[in-house]
Amino acid sequence: MSFVGEVNKMYSRAMQKIKETQNLSEVSQPFKQGLTIESCLG
Known part of the structure; x- marks a missing residue:
C-alpha cells in the first residue's frame, strides 16, 4: 500500500x-x- 503511494507521489x-x-x-x-x-531587421 505504501509502495503504491510512493509511486503515485513520484508520478505526480x-x-x-x-x-x-x-x-x-x-x-x-x-x-x-x-x-x-530583431536579428533579421538589424
Missing part, C-alpha cells in the same frame, strides 16, 4: 515537472521568435 512530481517545462517552453517561444525577427 514528474507530471508537475513536465508541466513546468512545457510552460517554460511556451513562454520562451514568442521570445525566441522576437529575437529572430
